[in-house]
Amino acid sequence: MRMSELPPAQIPLHETADVVTARRAARELCEQLGFGKADQTRLATAVSELTRNVIQYANHGECVIENRSTATHRCIWVQVRDQGAGIANLEQALTDGYSTSGGLGAGLPGTRRLVDQFHIESTPQGTCITIVLTKPL
Amino acid sequence: MKIPILRLERILLVSIQVDLTDNDAMQFQSDLVEQVAEIEALGVAIDITALDVVDSYMARVINDTASMVRLLGAESVICGVQPFVALTLVEMGRDLLGADCAFNLGQGLEILRTRIATRGDTRLSEDENV
Numbered sequence: 001m002r003m004s005e006l007p008p009a010q011i012p013l014h015e016t017a018d019v020v021t022a023r024r025a026a027r028e029l030c031e032q033l034g035f036g037k038a039d040q041t042r043l044a045t046a047v048s049e050l051t052r053n054v055i056q057y058a059n060h061g062e063c064v065i066e067n068r069s070t071a072t073h074r075c076i077w078v079q080v081r082d083q084g085a086g087i088a089n090l091e092q093a094l095t096d097g098y099s100t101s102g103g104l105g106a107g108l109p110g111t112r113r114l115v116d117q118f119h120i121e122s123t124p125q126g127t128c129i130t131i132v133l134t135k136p137l
Numbered sequence: 138m139k140i141p142i143l144r145l146e147r148i149l150l151v152s153i154q155v156d157l158t159d160n161d162a163m164q165f166q167s168d169l170v171e172q173v174a175e176i177e178a179l180g181v182a183i184d185i186t187a188l189d190v191v192d193s194y195m196a197r198v199i200n201d202t203a204s205m206v207r208l209l210g211a212e213s214v215i216c217g218v219q220p221f222v223a224l225t226l227v228e229m230g231r232d233l234l235g236a237d238c239a240f241n242l243g244q245g246l247e248i249l250r251t252r253i254a255t256r257g258d259t260r261l262s263e264d265e266n267v
């Protein structure tokens with residue numbers, strides 16, 4: 001089976017153990033596609049942050065991890081989504097140190113710095129965050 | 138998942154060997170703090186060589202554990218932060234991990250012993266003055 005034919009991983013998020021499952025799956029795909037150790041750690045950490053937020057603030061959701069490599073680039077696409085109450089003030093949530101739960105408030109702003117693309121959509125019906133890691137072949 | 142805490146006289150050694158869930162991490166924190174108080178430990182070394190992800194939650198647990206241990210009166214040192222973990226932590230935001238660190242458990246123990254010895258000397262000279 002060629003790398004590009006690997007099926008996307010779809011990981012349900014219900015409890016804190018699922019955070020571990022999701023970040024491991026992200027690291028594994030990263031390694032399979034030939035990303036270096038630094039990128040593996042960046043993506044695993046980013047996925048850990050986003051999936052934990054789902055458990056913490058929306059109770060449950062899912063994490064989809066896909067290989068979107070092309071002829072010229074390695075590319076991993078990850079989407080973490082939930083149907084929780086959403087984030088009222090996105091700008092605030094993306095600011096270092098802002099937390100509604102007594103956390104470090106480093107999850108979202110930190111994740112944004114770790115990846116090549118970061119896209120967030122949030123409404124009172126839920127939150128959907130997409131991150132992408134790419135590297136020329 | 139319970140993390141074994143080894144005792145070496147009045148120093149406690151903890152080596153985190155598995156990927157911890159958040160609940161495991163909280164359990165670990167309370168177990169360790171309890172033991173420090175119970176044996177009035179002088180120092181604690183926490184080895185995280187096996188952790189390949191330290192996210193903001195884990196960073197907070199480690200910082201808080203080190204602060205609690207210090208508040209009880211013991212020295213603490215974090216050992217074996219992996220290079221890529223350090224890189225990622227700095228990229229995410231400066232100062233996420235605020236505890237004292239050492240390359241490995243051996244060096245961590247040395248740091249603890251030196252600090253404890255310094256404290257011990259103070260006590261010794263006080264005794265001599267009596």
Ligand SMILES: Nc1ncnc2c1ncn2[C@@H]1O[C@H](COP(=O)(O)OP(=O)(O)OP(=O)(O)O)[C@@H](O)[C@H]1O
Pocket residue numbers: 049053054057058082084085086087093094098099100101102103104105106107108109127193194
């Ligand atoms: N999926 C989500 N649904 C609803 N609110 C969210 C979600 N993710 C984040 N938030 C809100 O955004 C804030 C900032 O999130 P961020 O991950 O940056 O920090 P934190 O989770 O509070 O702390 P840390 O991640 O450092 O432990 C959170 O405190 C929470 O209010």
Ligand SMILES: [Mg+2]
Pocket residue numbers: 049052053103106107108
């Ligand atoms: Mg968070």
